[in-house]
Amino acid sequence: MFVNIPKAIQEEFTIINKNIKYPTFPDEDFQNSIKDDPNLNNYSNDNIKKTFNDFFSIFKSCKNSTQEIIGKNLHNIQEYCFDLKEKTIFYVFYFYIIERFAILIERKYNKVKLSGILNKEFFIDDMVFYCDQLSGNFPKLYKKEFNGQNEIMKISEIFSPKIERYKELLQSQNEMGFIIIRAFKFLTKYLFEPLEKELNKFKKLKIFQENNFFKAKTDEENEINLLNIIFYLNKLEYLDLVFYNSAMLDKNDICNLDETSKEWQNLERILFRIIPKNAEEIRKNILKSRENPHLGNSIISNINMDDSTTSLIISGLKNLVYYKMNDNKSIIDSKRYQITNRPENIKDFLRLFKKFKYIFGKLIPVIEFRRKIYVKKELPPIDRMYIEKLINFMKGKSLPVNSKRNTMVKNDIDIEPLPIIYRDKLTDKTIKRNYVSITILHTEKIYFKNEKKEQNLFSSFTQCLSEETLDKQIDNKFRKNTIMIVIHGGGFMGSSTFLHERYLRKWENIINVPIFGINYSLSPEYEYPEALNDVYQAYMWILKHSKTELNMNIKHIILSGDSAGGNLALGLNNLLIAIKSYEVELGKTIVLPELVLLQYPVTYINLKNISNSLLLTLYDPMLNMNNISYIYRIYVGDYEIEDEDPFLNPIKVNNFILDRMKNKIRIFLGSEDVFREDSLRLLNIFSKYNNRKNRKNYIDARGYDIIYLRHGFNGLSEDIQKISRNIILPEIEDFLNNIN
Numbered sequence: 151m152f153v154n155i156p157k158a159i160q161e162e163f164t165i166i167n168k169n170i171k172y173p174t175f176p177d178e179d180f181q182n183s184i185k186d187d188p189n190l191n192n193y194s195n196d197n198i199k200k201t202f203n204d205f206f207s208i209f210k211s212c213k214n215s216t217q218e219i220i221g222k223n224l225h226n227i228q229e230y231c232f233d234l235k236e237k238t239i240f241y242v243f244y245f246y247i248i249e250r251f252a253i254l255i256e257r258k259y260n261k262v263k264l265s266g267i268l269n270k271e272f273f274i275d276d277m278v279f280y281c282d283q284l285s286g287n288f289p290k291l292y293k294k295e296f297n298g299q300n301e302i303m304k305i306s307e308i309f310s311p312k313i314e315r316y317k318e319l320l321q322s323q324n325e326m327g328f329i330i331i332r333a334f335k336f337l338t339k340y341l342f343e344p345l346e347k348e349l350n351k352f353k354k355l356k357i358f359q360e361n362n363f364f365k366a367k368t369d370e371e372n373e374i375n376l377l378n379i380i381f382y383l384n385k386l387e388y389l390d391l392v393f394y395n396s397a398m399l400d401k402n403d404i405c406n407l408d409e410t411s412k413e414w415q416n417l418e419r420i421l422f423r424i425i426p427k428n429a430e431e432i433r434k435n436i437l438k439s440r441e442n443p444h445l446g447n448s449i450i451s452n453i454n455m456d457d458s459t460t461s462l463i464i465s466g467l468k469n470l471v472y473y474k475m476n477d478n479k480s481i482i483d484s485k486r487y488q489i490t491n492r493p494e495n496i497k498d499f500l501r502l503f504k505k506f507k508y509i510f511g512k513l514i515p516v517i518e519f520r521r522k523i524y525v526k527k528e529l530p531p532i533d534r535m536y537i538e539k540l541i542n543f544m545k546g547k548s549l550p551v552n553s554k555r556n557t558m559v560k561n562d563i564d565i566e567p568l569p570i571i572y573r574d575k576l577t578d579k580t581i582k583r584n585y586v587s588i589t590i591l592h593t594e595k596i597y598f599k600n601e602k603k604e605q606n607l608f609s610s611f612t613q614c615l616s617e618e619t620l621d622k623q624i625d626n627k628f629r630k631n632t633i634m635i636v637i638h639g640g641g642f643m644g645s646s647t648f649l650h651e652r653y654l655r656k657w658e659n660i661i662n663v664p665i666f667g668i669n670y671s672l673s674p675e676y677e678y679p680e681a682l683n684d685v686y687q688a689y690m691w692i693l694k695h696s697k698t699e700l701n702m703n704i705k706h707i708i709l710s711g712d713s714a715g716g717n718l719a720l721g722l723n724n725l726l727i728a729i730k731s732y733e734v735e736l737g738k739t740i741v742l743p744e745l746v747l748l749q750y751p752v753t754y755i756n757l758k759n760i761s762n763s764l765l766l767t768l769y770d771p772m773l774n775m776n777n778i779s780y781i782y783r784i785y786v787g788d789y790e791i792e793d794e795d796p797f798l799n800p801i802k803v804n805n806f807i808l809d810r811m812k813n814k815i816r817i818f819l820g821s822e823d824v825f826r827e828d829s830l831r832l833l834n835i836f837s838k839y840n841n842r843k844n845r846k847n848y849i850d851a852r853g854y855d856i857i858y859l860r861h862g863f864n865g866l867s868e869d870i871q872k873i874s875r876n877i878i879l880p881e882i883e884d885f886l887n888n889i890n
Contacts (some may be wrong), residue, residue, distance in 0.1 A: 152422065154852070156882035164425040166706035172332070173763050174423075174683050174821040174857050176433040184332065197331070205334035208342045213245040215349040216383065221347070244386040247316065248393060315394060329405055329760060330396040336765045337392065345382040351375045365866045370478040370553045377485035384489060384856060385768060388775055395719075403832040405761045405827050414836045421830065422854045423821070426873050434857050440769075444484030456648050514656040519592040524572035524585040525691040532683040534724065534789065537797060540728050544806035571699050571814045586688040589647040590669040591658045597628050599699050606734070627728055630886055633703040635692070636667045637685055637722070639713030639862070642785040643673045650712070653864050653871050660875070661882050663708070666692060670718065674784040678798055681785075693741055706889055707811075708742035708882065712864055713825075716751025719798035720832075727810045728797075746886045747878060754801040754830045755782050755791065761827035766860075773824050773861055798815050802830050808839050808847065812850045815851040820859030829853065835871035848887050 158430040159165070204536075246621055335877055352375055361471055399406055407413055426432065449469045453462060473480035530536070576582055590596060638650045647667030649652070651871045658665050671686035696702045711719030723746055730737035757764070757779060767775045796803045817833060819826050854862070854877055863870050 156880040156884040157884070159424075159877055162876050163427070166423045166425070169409060169423060170418070170423040170821075170855055171405075171414065171420065171762075173766060173823075173826060176436045176822075176858055178339065178433075184335065191199050192754055201331045201334050205338050205342075206653075210249070212250060212342050212349065214346050215346070215353070216245065218378075219349065219352055219379070222385045223519045226258060228308070238308065243387055243750075247312070248389045261270065262767065266283070282596055285639065314388065315730065326681070329762060330392065330541040331397060331401060332546065332762055333760075333765060335394045336762075336768065337389070340765075341382060341385055341388070341458035345379065348375055350383065352379060356884055370482065374478065374481050374485070376520060376619075377482060377489065380489050385774075388765075388768060390761060391757060392765070398758070399760055400713060403759070405759075406829055412837070413720070413834060416841050417830070417834050419468065419701075420837055420851055421833055421855065423855045423857060424877060425857050428869070429857055432870070432873075436858055436860075444481045445470075447487050448480040454528055477883050483888045514652045515659065517591055517655045517658060519595045520589065520651075521573075521596070522575070523585055524576040524582075524587050525688060525695070526568060526570050526636060527584055527586060527687040527691075528570075528694070529687060529690055530569050531795075532679050532686050532829065534679065537795060538791060540725075541791065541794060541796075543732050545730060546802055570695060575648055585670040586684045586691070586870035588667065588688055588692075589651075590652070591654060591665040592628070593662050594626075594658060596664065597701055625703070626701045631703055631890055632708065632886060632889070633664045633666055633692075633696075633702070633704055633706075634661075634708040634710055634882075636665055637666060637670070637709075637715035637718045638712070640672075641781045642678075642681060642714045642717075648863070653874070656871070656875065659880055661886070663882070663886070664702070673781075677735055677787040678785055678789065681718060682721050682725065682797060685718050686725060689722060689726070690740075693739060704741075706745065707741060707743040708745045708885065710747040710749075712749035713862065714752055716748040717800065718746060719746060720751060720753065721797040723798045723811075723813060724800060724803060727807050731806075731810065743813055744889070745814045745882070747881065748815070748829075748872070749864055749878070750819055750823045750825060751829060752825055753798075753832045754799050755786055756784070756799065757782070759828060759831070763822075763824055763826035766824045770824055778824075801828060801835070803832075803835060806840075808835075811847060812852075812884065813847050815849065815876075817851070817853045818878055819853060820861060820863050821855050821856045821857050822860040824861055826855070 152160060152167070155165065156208070266388065328814060374471075404413055404417065449466055452465065452469050454465075455464070464517070473483075570583060572585065576585060576587075636647065636650070636654060638645055638647050640646075642651070646669050650667070653667055654667065654888060664687075668682040668685050668688045672681070696704045709719050711717070722744060726740055726742055730740045730742070757775070767773055767778065786798070789795075789798075792798055796804055796807060815836065817829050819829055823829075830853070833851060833853045836849045839845055840848055856873065858865075859870065864874055
C-alpha cells in the first residue's frame with residue numbers, strides 16, 4: 151500500500167495516512183469527544199456559538215469564584231508563592247480582558263443587531279472601545295479591586311502592550327481562527343474544569359486571621375488544594391495566546407483547514423501515522439506516569455547544584471525515601487517548585503546530568519571507539535549581517551560575491567598559527583572560541599593522521615612498512631564511505647552529544663556508520679547565530695580535512711538532529727544550499743547532505759502560530775509556555791528579521807532554497823509533541839511545492855507521526871527508544887542500500 155516506505159517499517163507497524171490532523175491523546179474520553187464533535191468539521195456560526203457557550207459558562211463560574219477567593223485570601227496565597235502580589239493582579243487582568251473579548255465573540259456569533267454607526271462593524275468597534283477604556287481606567291479598576299496595592303501603576307505599564315496587542319488584532323478585522331473551537335474544548339478540559347473543582351473545595355475551608363494574615367487550617371490536603379488553584383491560575387496567560395493568536399492565524403493555514411481540503415489530501419501523501427503493536431500498553435504507561443508526576447520535581451526542588459556529585463547522590467537518595475513515605479509532602483513540594491520555579495532553572499536541570507557524567511557513562515551501551523576532538527573555525531563567521539546579505543541575495547536584491555573575500559577567521563587572540571585540530575582536551579579558554587568540539591563514535595577504531603595501526607607479533611616480522619604502505623594501511627574503512635553528522639537538542643541552552651549517546655551508540659552499533667556529534671555554543675551566553683555558525687564551521691571542516699586528518703574518504707553524508715538540534719540541522723541545510731549559490735568558489739567545495747533525519751524538530755522559533763499541539767503545553771511538565779517563551783527569547787534576543795530568516799525559522803524556507811533542495815527529508819514526530827504542527831506546516835510547504843505546475847525540483851520529504859509519543863521520545867524508556875529505532879534506522883538502511 152505505502153510503496154515508498156521501507157518494508158521493515160511496514161512489517162513492524164500499522165500505518166495510516168488519513169484523519170491525522172489532530173494530536174492523539176492517551177486520554178481516550180477526551181480523544182473521542184474531539185473525534186465525535188461535529189463542530190470540528192463544521193465551522194458554522196451555530197456550531198461556533200454552541201462550543202463557545204459551553205466554554206463561557208464554566209469560564210464565568212471560575213472567574214467569579216477566583217476573584218472572590220483572591221480578594222478575601224490574598225495574604226493566604228502569598229505564603230505559598232513569591233511575588234504573588236503582582237501575580238494576583240495578573241490573574242484578575244486576564245479574567246477581565248478575556249471576558250470582555252469573549253462577550254464580543256459571543257455577540258458576533260449571535261449576530262446582535264444594533265442601530266447607528268456600530269451596526270456594520272459592531273464587533274470590531276466595540277472591542278476597540280473596551281480596550282481604550284481599559285487602558286485609561288486600568289489603575290482605577292484595580293485600586294477598587296485591591297485597595298492599597300502599591301504596584302498598580304507598575305502593573306498598568308506591563309499590561310499596556312497587551313492591550314495594544316488586542317487593539318491591533320481587532321483593527322486587522324481577521325476572522326476568528328477555526329482552531330479556537332478546539333482550544334475552547336481543550337481549555338475547558340485541562341484548565342477550567344479542574345480549576346472549578348479546586349475552587350469549590352477551597353470555598354469550604356475555614357479561614358481565620360492571625361497576625362494580620364488570613365490562613366486556612368494547616369492541613370496538608372488544604373495546602374494541596376490552595377497550591378492547585380495557584381497552579382491552574384498560572385496557566386491563565388495561555389488564554390491571551392489562544393484568543394489573540396488563533397484570531398490572527400491565517401484562515402488558509404493547514405491547521406485551520408478541514409481534513410477534506412485539497413491541501414490535506416496532498417499532505418496525507420507524505421504524512422503517515424505509525425501505530426506500534428504495543429500501542430495500548432504505551433497508552434496505559436503514559437497515563438500511569440501522569441498519576442504521580444510529583445516525585446521527580448519534589449526531589450529536584452531540594453537539590454543544590456553547587457554541591458558535589460557525592461553530596462547530590464546522598465541527598466537525592468535520602469529525599470527519595472522521604473517522599474516515597476510522604477506522598478502529600480511530595481505533592482506539596484513539587485507544586486511549590488512548579489509555581490515558584492523560574493524558567494532560568496531549566497539550565498540547572500540540564501546541568502544536573504553533567505554532575506552524574508561518570509554514572510551516566512556506565513549506563514550507556516559500550517562502543518568500540520569514542521573520541522572528542524576540537525576543530526578550528528577556518529571560514530568567515532556566519533553572523534547576522536552575513537545572513538541579511540544572503541536573504542537579500544535570495545530575493546534577487548544583490549549579486550553573488552566571490553568567496554575570496556576572506557578565507558580565514560580572525561583569531562580572538564594573538565597566537566599564530568593555531569593548529570587545525572586538537573585531538574586531546576582543549577583546556578585553554580583563551581583559544582577555545584576558535585574551535586568547535588566534535589564527538590566521534592564508531593564500531594571500529596578510527597586512526598588519525600600519523601597514528602600507526604597496532605601490529606601483532608607475526609605481522610611485525612613479515613612486513614616492512616614504507617610510508618606509502620603505511621598510508622594505505624591506516625586508511626579507515628567504513629560503510630559505503632558514509633558518515634552521519636548529528637546535532638544534539640537541549641533547548642539551545644543545555645545538553646551535549648554525550649547526553650544523547652544513550653541512543654546514538656545503539657544506532658551506531660546497528661548501522662556501522664561513523665557518527666560525528668557537533669557540540670555547539672549554548673545560550674544565553676551565545677545568541678543566534680553563534681550555534682549555527684559552529685555547526686557550519688564543523689561541517690565545512692569535516693568536508694575539507696576528513697581525508698588528511700582522519701584518513702577518511704567521505705562520499706555521502708547523513709545529517710540528523712533532534713528538537714533544537716533539528717532546527718540547527720534544517721537551518722544548516724538551508725544555509726549550505728544558499729551559500730553554494732552565493733559564494734561561487736566556496737560553493738564548489740560544499741557537499742550537501744543526501745539524507746536529513748529530523749526528530750521532533752523546532753521549525754519556528756516564535757509562538758505566533760497557535761496550533762492544536764501547542765495546547766499540550768497546558769499539561770506538559772517541562773515544555774510549558776513560560777519555559778518555551780524564555781528559551782526562544784534568550785536564544786534569539788533582539789533580531790529584526792527573524793520572521794524571514796529561513797536559517798533560524800526553517801518554516802520560512804523560500805523558493806530559492808526549495809528549487810535547489812535535493813536532499814531526502816525525513817521528519818519523525820510524536821502525536822503528543824507540542825511542536826508537532828509546526829513540522830506539519832513545513833511538510834505542507836514541501837507538499838505544496840511538489841504540486842506546483844511550475845516547480846523546478848521535486849522534494850523527497852516524508853513525515854512519521856508516532857501515536858502517543860511526546861517531545862524528546864529518543865531519550866525515554868528503552869521500549870520507546872526501540873520503537874523510534876525501528877522507524878528511523880530502516881530509513882537509513884534504505885538510503886545506504888540505494889547508494890553506490
